[in-house]
Amino acid sequence: xxxxCLLDIENLQVSFFTPAGEVKAVSGVSYTLNHGEVLxxxxxxxxxxxxxxxxxxxxxxxxxxxxxxxxxxxxxxxxKMTEKEFRKMRGSEVSIIFQDPMTSLNPVFTIxxxxxxxxRLHTNKNKEERKARAIELLRLVGMNEPEKRLKxxxxxxxGGMRQRVMxxxxxxxxxxxxxxxxxxxxxxxxxxAQILELMVELKKKINMSIIMITHDLxxxxxxxxxxxxxxxxxxxxxxxxxxxxxxxxxxxxEGLLRSIPKLHEKGHERLVPIEGVPVDLLSPPxxxxxxxxxxxxxKICLRQMPEYTEISPGHKSACWQLQKEQFENAEGGxxx
Amino acid sequence: MSxxxxxxxxxxxxxxxxxxxxxxxxxxxxxxxxxxxxxxxTFGLVGESGxxxxxxxxxxxxLYEPTGGKIIYDGVDVTHVPFAPYRRKMxxxxxxxxxxxxxxxxxxxxxxxxxxxxxxxxNKKERDERILSLLERVGLNSEHANxxxxxxxGGQRQRVGIAxxxxxxxxxxxxxxxxSALDVSIQAQVVNMFEDLQQELGLTYLFIAHDxxxxxxxxNRIGVMYLxxxxxxxxxxxxxxxxxxxxxxxxxxxxxIPDPHTSRTKKRIVLEGDVPSPLxxxxxxxxxxxCPYATxxxxxxxxxxxxxxxxxxxxxxxxxxx
Numbered sequence: 001x002x003x004x005c006l007l008d009i010e011n012l013q014v015s016f017f018t019p020a021g022e023v024k025a026v027s028g029v030s031y032t033l034n035h036g037e038v039l040x041x042x043x044x045x046x047x048x049x050x051x052x053x054x055x056x057x058x059x060x061x062x063x064x065x066x067x068x069x070x071x072x073x074x075x076x077x078x079x080k081m082t083e084k085e086f087r088k089m090r091g092s093e094v095s096i097i098f099q100d101p102m103t104s105l106n107p108v109f110t111i112x113x114x115x116x117x118x119x120r121l122h123t124n125k126n127k128e129e130r131k132a133r134a135i136e137l138l139r140l141v142g143m144n145e146p147e148k149r150l151k152x153x154x155x156x157x158x159g160g161m162r163q164r165v166m167x168x169x170x171x172x173x174x175x176x177x178x179x180x181x182x183x184x185x186x187x188x189x190x191x192x193a194q195i196l197e198l199m200v201e202l203k204k205k206i207n208m209s210i211i212m213i214t215h216d217l218x219x220x221x222x223x224x225x226x227x228x229x230x231x232x233x234x235x236x237x238x239x240x241x242x243x244x245x246x247x248x249x250x251x252x253x254e255g256l257l258r259s260i261p262k263l264h265e266k267g268h269e270r271l272v273p274i275e276g277v278p279v280d281l282l283s284p285p286x287x288x289x290x291x292x293x294x295x296x297x298x299k300i301c302l303r304q305m306p307e308y309t310e311i312s313p314g315h316k317s318a319c320w321q322l323q324k325e326q327f328e329n330a331e332g333g334x335x336x
Numbered sequence: 337m338s339x340x341x342x343x344x345x346x347x348x349x350x351x352x353x354x355x356x357x358x359x360x361x362x363x364x365x366x367x368x369x370x371x372x373x374x375x376x377x378t379f380g381l382v383g384e385s386g387x388x389x390x391x392x393x394x395x396x397x398x399l400y401e402p403t404g405g406k407i408i409y410d411g412v413d414v415t416h417v418p419f420a421p422y423r424r425k426m427x428x429x430x431x432x433x434x435x436x437x438x439x440x441x442x443x444x445x446x447x448x449x450x451x452x453x454x455x456x457x458x459n460k461k462e463r464d465e466r467i468l469s470l471l472e473r474v475g476l477n478s479e480h481a482n483x484x485x486x487x488x489x490g491g492q493r494q495r496v497g498i499a500x501x502x503x504x505x506x507x508x509x510x511x512x513x514x515x516s517a518l519d520v521s522i523q524a525q526v527v528n529m530f531e532d533l534q535q536e537l538g539l540t541y542l543f544i545a546h547d548x549x550x551x552x553x554x555x556n557r558i559g560v561m562y563l564x565x566x567x568x569x570x571x572x573x574x575x576x577x578x579x580x581x582x583x584x585x586x587x588x589x590x591x592x593i594p595d596p597h598t599s600r601t602k603k604r605i606v607l608e609g610d611v612p613s614p615l616x617x618x619x620x621x622x623x624x625x626x627c628p629y630a631t632x633x634x635x636x637x638x639x640x641x642x643x644x645x646x647x648x649x650x651x652x653x654x655x656x657x658x
Binding site: 044045158160161188189190191192193194196197215216217218219220221222241242245246255256257259260261262263264268270271272273274275277278 | 384385489491492519520521522523524525527528531546548549550552553576586587588589590591592593594595596598599604606607610611
């Protein structure tokens with residue numbers, strides 16, 4: 001692991017053992033994250049984008065289990081950690097903000113007491129210092145009259161304000177990594193713009209890394225340095241933001257980019273949807289999970305999962321289209 | 337000049353909330369909203385949560401009785417007449433395909449119910465044929481008729497919701513955020529289907545959504561609402577290229593654009609603060625508390641909703657100056 005590397009996930013596999021069978025939510029995901037970097041994880045519901053990041057927080061609850069792979073974060077072997085060790089790490093080294101700020105705050109405690117609880121658990125500040133820090137944090141996330149705000153309850157806040165409180169809580173102990181799981185999905189556009197701006201600004205101020213989990217391609221293009229595109233528990237393509245938007249190499253990424261309407265283009269062009277429905281993770285297909293919906297699907301796609309092809313340094317994609325020559329020479333090829 | 341199918345004049349929808357012993361307060365969900373929709377056109381309605389766009393749609397269908405104003409459908413004032421005959425002509429597709437279908441009915445019965453209510457089929461055979469053709473029309477097939485909603489994905493459920501709306505052969509459909517609960521890759525499928533149906537059946541849509549990109553894509557004209565008021569209304573390309581109301585301008589600039597080059601160079605107007613409570617909206621122009629251009633006049637006088645160029649309406653005191 002290089003000195004600048006904060007997080008190294010290697011071949012992570014997470015399954016949920018449900019009565020209906022094993023659901024492979026994440027099957028063989030690898031990525032790294034450097035200090036101060038923003039990585040976007042894009043995918044549809046059920047693509048495993050949240051699960052891969054929740055592993056880091058030790059939030060995979062029964063019947064979920066890490067089946068294989070390693071997660072190396074800031075010197076911790078996360079995949080082997082116990083609940084007690086997680087408790088120490090959560091909040092102080094890695095924090096998370098959730099999609100829904102309405103349900104992530106406790107309605108019967110004031111904002112102040114929830115903020116100061118974090119500080120009580122993870123720092124050895126005394127009461128006065130904690131209060132001073134809580135005020136400082138609220139000011140940091142752009143709240144006016146923070147002294148007054150401390151005594152208020154979550155219901156007195158609007159959605160955007162609650163998300164600001166969540167961010168303040170997450171940042172209380174200056175974590176190395178912030179996981180933002182659809183942080184703006186529940187918010188209105190103008191409030192979303194405020195929160196995204198705040199996150200980018202804070203990132204610069206305290207040099208933390210961010211994993212931004214979202215389905216919104218607009219949000220990732222705004223704030224991310226690199227993007228991983230997930231489909232059915234696999235990263236199908238990973239690369240810099242420009243790579244993904246201007247030089248997509250996986251059919252799913254291309255399809256996704258084609259299917260969204262372009263606000264800044266004139267006139268009316270018909271959308272090009274991705275046909276079909278997302279895969280059933282209870283019985284995933286043998287080959288590339290996207291193959292049944294792919295318009296460039298070949299015989300081999302249905303049989304075998306392709307390896308990653310490196311297009312340029314840091315830009316990888318797992319698609320047989322990129323290995324056409326290789327597999328055509330291989331046994332059977334495309335001529336069945 | 338195309339023919340107007342629906343006209344809404346000074347529509348008002350106040351919801352009473354108790355404000356103390358002798359005081360009655362109102363949430364002014366929709367306040368003095370006027371617009372019209374031409375036959376065969378798609379009219380988009382956008383705004384943030386609580387701006388009254390859904391209430392407008394539902395009030396037009398008389399799912400809420402309007403507290404003021406007029407709804408004129410096909411030249412007839414339908415604001416207070418018995419509405420049953422118009423239910424056949426005006427339908428709705430709801431946002432949440434998980435909540436809007438009865439979990440204990442088969443998809444066939446869900447689609448068949450409006451046919452039964454309006455007595456559109458003479459016998460069972462005809463009814464079944466109709467259900468089947470509706471299912472095919474929305475891209476499902478006959479074997480789906482005997483299944484229950486939980487067996488379907490979100491996109492398929494929304495198709496069932498659309499088939500149900502089409503069952504009575506309506507002329508006008510209110511689409512209330514029909515795709516915001518769907519996955520990105522499925523959204524385009526459903527949007528295309530709406531467009532196909534419009535062409536084949538000559539439907540007129542009121543398309544309500546908060547996603548401006550989708551609304552711009554599907555609509556001919558767009559109205560922007562803020563806190564119960566219509567603030568701007570224009571042809572969709574015109575609205576995007578040349579918004580004149582400061583709220584529309586900031587709304588457009590706030591949308592994250594899925595194009596890294598554009599989003600890096602774009603100048604963004606980030607609005608301060610939150611949307612005020614509709615229980616106690618600001619005096620004068622309702623946007624003034626967040627507007628970067630507000631003057632004293634804006635606090636006193638309610639701006640008039642005026643036409644500034646052909647087909648381009650807005651309500652702002654400072655248009656022309658800013």
